Amino acid sequence: MEIEKLLDNNASACYQCEQARGPGCNTFKGVCSKSPETTAIQDHITWLCMQLADAAVQDRANVTDEQLVLFNRAMFTTLTNVNFDDDALMRYAEDLTAELTALGVNGVNKSAAEAVATLKDYGLAHRIHKFGETVAGLRETVVYGIRGAAAYADHVFVLEGLDPVRKETWMNVEAMAELNKDDLSVDALLGLTLKVGEANFGIMAALDKAHNAALGQPSFAPVNTRPVEGKCILITGHDMDDLHKLLEQCEARGVNVFTHGEMIPAHAYPALRKYKCLVGNYGTSWRNQRKEFPLFPGPVLFTTNCIMPPREDYKHRVFTTGRVGFPGLTHVTNGEFKPVIAAALKAPGYTKAEVEAANAESPLLVGAMHAEVLSHAGKVLELIGAGKLRHIFFIGGCDGSTPGRNYFSDLAEAIPDDCLILTGACGRFRINRVKDYGDIEGIPRLLDVGQCNDVFSAIKIAVALSEATGLAVNDLPLSLCVSWFEQKAVAVLLTLLHLGIRNIRLGPSLPRFLTPDALAVLADKFALKPTNNKDAKGDLADMLAGEH
Numbered sequence: 294m295e296i297e298k299l300l301d302n303n304a305s306a307c308y309q310c311e312q313a314r315g316p317g318c319n320t321f322k323g324v325c326s327k328s329p330e331t332t333a334i335q336d337h338i339t340w341l342c343m344q345l346a347d348a349a350v351q352d353r354a355n356v357t358d359e360q361l362v363l364f365n366r367a368m369f370t371t372l373t374n375v376n377f378d379d380d381a382l383m384r385y386a387e388d389l390t391a392e393l394t395a396l397g398v399n400g401v402n403k404s405a406a407e408a409v410a411t412l413k414d415y416g417l418a419h420r421i422h423k424f425g426e427t428v429a430g431l432r433e434t435v436v437y438g439i440r441g442a443a444a445y446a447d448h449v450f451v452l453e454g455l456d457p458v459r460k461e462t463w464m465n466v467e468a469m470a471e472l473n474k475d476d477l478s479v480d481a482l483l484g485l486t487l488k489v490g491e492a493n494f495g496i497m498a499a500l501d502k503a504h505n506a507a508l509g510q511p512s513f514a515p516v517n518t519r520p521v522e523g524k525c526i527l528i529t530g531h532d533m534d535d536l537h538k539l540l541e542q543c544e545a546r547g548v549n550v551f552t553h554g555e556m557i558p559a560h561a562y563p564a565l566r567k568y569k570c571l572v573g574n575y576g577t578s579w580r581n582q583r584k585e586f587p588l589f590p591g592p593v594l595f596t597t598n599c600i601m602p603p604r605e606d607y608k609h610r611v612f613t614t615g616r617v618g619f620p621g622l623t624h625v626t627n628g629e630f631k632p633v634i635a636a637a638l639k640a641p642g643y644t645k646a647e648v649e650a651a652n653a654e655s656p657l658l659v660g661a662m663h664a665e666v667l668s669h670a671g672k673v674l675e676l677i678g679a680g681k682l683r684h685i686f687f688i689g690g691c692d693g694s695t696p697g698r699n700y701f702s703d704l705a706e707a708i709p710d711d712c713l714i715l716t717g718a719c720g721r722f723r724i725n726r727v728k729d730y731g732d733i734e735g736i737p738r739l740l741d742v743g744q745c746n747d748v749f750s751a752i753k754i755a756v757a758l759s760e761a762t763g764l765a766v767n768d769l770p771l772s773l774c775v776s777w778f779e780q781k782a783v784a785v786l787l788t789l790l791h792l793g794i795r796n797i798r799l800g801p802s803l804p805r806f807l808t809p810d811a812l813a814v815l816a817d818k819f820a821l822k823p824t825n826n827k828d829a830k831g832d833l834a835d836m837l838a839g840e841h
């Protein structure tokens with residue numbers, strides 16, 4: 294009924310993130326504030342990417358690197374909270390159309406108005422109507438996984454070009470090309486989701502290598518969370534290369550840089566923390582930006598998601614770069630951050646009095662990426678052998694604002710002192726100030742493995758433990774509680790499933806795009822479980838009892 298209404302209204306719908314309400318948001322406006330027009334253009338971009346993938350698979354020899362890079366970038370722009378600027382999005386659509394023409398595919402050109410007008414021919418409501426909810430949901434899962442993986446692939450491309458992720462980009466292109474077929478079965482679609490998970494594993498590995506090569510091997514580092522006197526810039530998102538360039542440019546100008554959200558792991562990299570102007574971390578996760586940014590006394594630079602519609606009182610000092618866009622904000626390009634620095638010099642910055650009046654706060658520890666943790670492997674194994682380390686939890690993933698996310702704080706708080714907690718992605722902010730977790734004979738109990746892509750580190754740690762103990766990963770005293778919100782989290786989840794990791798607890802709600810039928814398959818094959826948001830302690834007891 295709802296779908297018929299959407300079709301009748303020629304309105305769009307979107308259910309790609311955890312915030313989707315009812316059958317999906319955006320009949321008029323999404324929870325993220327995305328308009329139906331923006332959704333229509335993003336759907337059009339996705340459809341063009343599918344046509345590009347189809348043409349590429351049929352004519353591999355003539356596919357250029359530029360086309361593969363564009364595929365990743367265009368998919369990246371369609372992630373939740375990345376780009377709300379219809380003009381910028383239409384430029385991606387135009388570039389895709391031009392590349393399709395170069396590959397001999399014509400008749401795909403559409404203006405923004407035409408994309409909106411023909412929405413009912415290919416929008417989400419139409420897709421559900423055409424394929425049925427289960428098949429449509431699995432098709433969307435493949436697309437969302439590719440979106441997330443494409444974002445990571447673009448970070449690798451910026452650092453090292455296409456070669457390290459060429460094979461994986463092709464895997465995603467092949468999966469996308471399959472979606473151009475109307476007759477895919479549930480089994481075939483499940484195979485595609487795991488293929489995308491495999492591609493994303495390779496991309497996360499390549500990004501880990503690229504970060505280490507460019508920025509040095511990360512290690513434990515305490516991060517200041519108090520104000521520091523002087524002019525300042527807040528940088529958020531996930532792009533370490535942008536941060537590196539900003540630090541180079543700020544060091545000479547005497548402007549301090551604070552990290553925000555998913556930038557906090559930057560303090561672990563030697564090539565970044567060597568800059569004196571990298572002075573600390575401000576705020577928490579993306580969901581609080583409209584409360585926190587008005588209080589920051591300098592400009593804010595968004596390098597990637599998650600951007601929320603800025604409030605009028607601070608909008609004038611928000612800048613975007615890369616794939617991020619929002620109408621009315623200044624977009625800077627080519628790593629040239631002069632306008633941001635100029636805005637910082639005009640802004641008040643932190644005064645001595647504000648610094649003196651600020652509350653004392655303990656630094657946050659980052660840098661528990663795989664090389665650092667595995668350098669302590671001997672001690673960890675000794676603790677396990679002596680019965681002093683009972684269980685390891687991974688609690689992390691995307692943060693969000695929907696109810697139920699206190700589960701992750703409650704769980705972390707209740708975990709006994711003889712257990713370690715790995716965390717990562719902006720879900721860390723749900724747990725890293727809950728209490729002082731202390732240590733077990735010198736091993737910090739709360740280990741921040743880094744950004745969402747650094748789940749790769751958690752996987753490497755689990756594999757190393759498995760090899761050292763002779764236990765299969767699924768038999769280790771290890772439990773994963775993953776908070777999901779958007780499509781990078783989908784890509785990471787598909788990677789974990791591709792690796793055969795079972796018993797993952799996923800919350801705070803299960804994805805709308807997976808119907809009970811699709812979930813039954815995943816529950817059967819991978820024992821994927823919903824978090825019991827009302828009973829974190831009950832879940833904890835089950836996990837400690839070996840039910841992961």
Ligand code: SF4
Binds near residue numbers: 308313314
């Ligand atoms: S991205 Fe999320 S919040 Fe935005 S319209 Fe789609 S489902 Fe709704």
Ligand code: SF4
Binds near residue numbers: 579
């Ligand atoms: S981890 Fe997820 S929710 Fe957090 S900033 Fe990154 S993409 Fe957004």
